[in-house]
Amino acid sequence: MKACLVLTIVLTAVRGAVLEKDAVGVDIQLYPTNGQLDVNPDVQLKLTFLSPPTIGSTGKINVYDSEDKNLVDTLDLSVPFSPSPYGNGSTKANYTDTTKYQTNIIGGLDFYFYPIIVRNNTATIYLHNNKLTYGRKYLVEIQPGVLEPARGSFSGFTLDQPWRFSTKSHGPKAGATSVVVAADGSGDFNTVQGAIDWAPGNPTKRTTIYIKNGNYEELVFWQYKSNITIRGQNREKTIVGYPNNSAFNPPNRQGPSRRPAFSFRGVADLQLSSFTINNYYPGQAEALLVDGVRIILDHMTLNGAGDALTTYGTLYVTDSKLTGTGDTVLGYGSAYWLRSRIESIGAVTWTRTVQGIHGNIFVDSTIVGLQGNSTLARLPDNSGGVMDNWPYAEMVIINTKTDGIAPEGWGPVQGPPFDSSHVRFWEYNTTDLRGQPIEISQRLNVSRQLTVPKDKEVIAEYKNPTNILGGWHPVVLEGYG
Template sequence: MVVASLGVDFSGLNNAKMRVLLALAAVLSAVRGAALDRGTPGSHVQLYPANGQQNVSPDAQLKLTFSSRPEVGSSGKINVYDSEEKKLVDTLDLSIPFSPSPYGNGSTKANYTDTTKYQTNIIGGLDFYFYPIIVRNNTATIYLHNNKLTYGRTYLIEIEPGVLNPAEGSFSGFTPGQPWRFSTKARGPRDGATKVVVAADGSGDFNTVQGAIDWAPANPTKRTTIYIKNGNYEELVFWQYKTNLVIRGQDREKTIVGYPNNSAFNPPNRQGPSRRPAFSFRGTSDLQLSGFTINNYYPGQAEALLVDGVRTILDHMTLNGAGDALTTYGTIYVADSKLTGTGDTVLGYGSVYWLRSRIESFGAVTWTRTVQGIHGNVFVDSTIVGLEGDSTLARLPDNSGGVMDNWPYAEMVLINTRTGGITAEGWGPVQGAPFDSSHVAFWEFNTTDLQGRPIDMSQRLNISRQLTLPRDKKILAEYENPANILGGWRPVVLKA
């Protein structure tokens, strides 16, 4: 008999001696294997994709899970090579700062004289500052630059020492001689596909929401559906100029898309759309978001969602942001949804019809900025709660620049709405003279407390109006019909 792992011939030994030597051989083999494991970069770290894994989606985020929480270093590089072409396809350099305010707590004003290079990713055609690595618990997620990997390729990942530093033990990274290797799927969804699946564990067509949105056709002849499986998708999401799209979560509470972002982390550009939301889009039409949660994890001016499009439906959605938690442009229908924010919770430029929905707000619930000729925020059979007991329904403060900079046609109408934690004045503050508030429509009909009891209107702000029957029957009929608020559009919520 020959024990091949040690290369020794034991055929002349008796059984007792054989058993001892075989046991010794097993021990030596195990020791040798353990030594090899300790010497292999990353061998004590759980990897996703696994080293050598096949059929990986090109949009996959790279995850390393340690036995203790790792810290992100301030230097070192992560390099990604195409194995076949021996070509560098992406680099993350940890010596580059993440943002002018990497913790989201600095100035919210743009400094156009700042020439510092920051970590930048192009998402949906727009440049965002971003975190190349985010650590949650013991897992470090590496965010490569979007759309650098493609189908049908093998990639080698090199991580220099110091990029990640676990609290216990050490991590020497991956070297050119021993890289982290995986191969992507041969191809993406079939031509003409109308539904794709996003799954963080790699079991779907895409690993990320943004990856699926980037794939979605701009103007499909048939509706495209992106189905998101339960999971936590920590990513910045942005896209432009797409139509006829449904994005649907598996479970409203268990499908979570979010990111830490605000106007300090991503201050304004000289031109172009806002970069501070966690999830945003512009130039869209006929879009429906259903059945998932969107979070913005930073304080300040930090939208969970910014909507800029026509005929947008938000159905059974949960939105958690900070200031300006939902910013609206265009025409929007919100049904059976919940929004939480920390003041000016709805920054409203658009026409929005709210049905059976709930807003919880620290501070003013809305800053409605309706222009002449369109409707604003209309709430029907909904609930509005001030979380500190001193919120107002809407405000129109002096906007620092005179009357023309304010919003004399601002509109917010409540019909059969339950409220709690709202001041007795209900509305305000509203800028005084010379501001002309005669066209402001801050109206209410049958506003109650959370138990359904009528609210005392005797102290309501004098520019607000209480609608009554039969006097305002015609107005109420107009405002209860979504088509009248949304420019003739009659929204139909598409079910799963």
């Protein structure tokens, strides 16, 4: 089997870069360059050919410690990537499947992953996380069959003629509260995950991870780390993403979801600012899954598919944009949205609020149905009528502009025996994109229009994020912090 992922990502070779040669003299650009010093241990190995390569189905990539020749890491290309290597198979776990798949431990959780991804002429090799360490020299062996250029042949590297590099003598200084991620290796880390793995679990001072402009194609996941800011250099030019979904990474028997491109659980006091998160696969494929308390998304762009953003805990979203393909917000938590925009094919949210908390609250925001017939929230029969579904589901929109929303606005909502009397699908001063009032005569009867002066106090309550987020008053940190 050969696999070559084709995505609309442009990664070009650096002009004027030094060309190396493989074991039989084929020109190739390597990163790190052969013999390079002071390489970050989380480096991704890159080979840029004169023509696009394809990924083979045989051969191994081996990394050895130069001093003792011990094998540090190995990638076997005969091992399949996933039960659904193109993300288009079953989304259900097959617990009788005993096949060995390519697996990487990320943030303590096992994920199926691509050991190589090809973009244009560049093949990026993803070693298993945390295999390389500081202050060591490494030899890379790439066996024939691992990569096959469109023109010519690639015989790889041997232990007699290896690809060599050395890592930095040490990482960030003890007590450091900020680090830089740079894809070109000029920072403290090459990858976002490398910086997160370094970050202390519960620091007394806030930790800031600054991501330089670049395209970071990696799965990101961590658990039980708090008091962190992750800030991009430029919202449009700092891009973190991965092709992942519930077919490529089906559910485990226990543990968190593995289908998001970027996710975390059990965290507190986290701020994500000024970068883009993409999930490049269709289906159930979150760009971001949030599981924590006092989480801030500030000037973020999230592009996913179904369930593009899943929320647990408490979340404050400001000046951000989310795009998805239905149930675009799968909301279990309390989320306050300010001056933000959602674009959705199909239902904008499936709000699964439990009793005693608030759900999705939108203030001064914009909601767009991309195909002209979206609804704001739905509550379908999710249980065959044998349970209560989500009887306290809540979504409230205040002073929000809309476009492409069906005349009924809300739904579908499960009928009897489901009791919808506690559902809060409310809106106040909903307008079109020009600020003109919309027609509400066909609104679903489960929903409610708030009015003044009758609902003045209710509207004021919902406009205050502290009321929505369990008493937390969110403060967005500006600049480098």
